[in-house]
Amino acid sequence: MATSRRRHTAEYRNHAVELIRESGKPIAEVARDLGINEGTLANWTNKARQSDADDEKPLTTSERAELEQFRNDYHTVRMERDFLRRAAEYFASHPK
Known part of the structure; x- marks a missing residue:
């Protein structure tokens, strides 16, 4: 039986990325704590880094x-x- 994909809000994604940045914990540990896939959280983190780099003058x-x-x-x-x-x-x- 197939499971439906969970959709996370932008606010939730930003919160998860901030947890990684502020806590200094590895992505895998934060992903386990939040109950999400490690690869998903890594993708969110990479997108946030790219977005931050694009904002720099x-x-x-x-x-x-x-x-x-x-x-x-x-x-x-x-x-x-x-x-x-x-x-x-x-x-x-x-x-x-």
């Missing part, structure tokens, strides 16, 4: 330049950190 020229500067600074800081980590390991393994 593109970066201005100055914002792009600032972002590029941050990326360069981040790269430099990581290189310095890695160098200091290797130096600390070297000096720890070669006592006087």
Whole structure:
């Protein structure tokens, strides 16, 4: 015997997606708690992410330049950190 598909309101879908975002719980756990299919909840979450991404404004020229500067600074800081980590390991393994 075939079962009819359940229809969920947009409000219910939004509430389920907010539960995932705010609780930090995995989709599978929230789906079990709500009694819905994990794949269905994953689809709702992906659609919400796409919708949020579509609402974002593109970066201005100055914002792009600032972002590029941050990326360069981040790269430099990581290189310095890695160098200091290797130096600390070297000096720890070669006592006087």
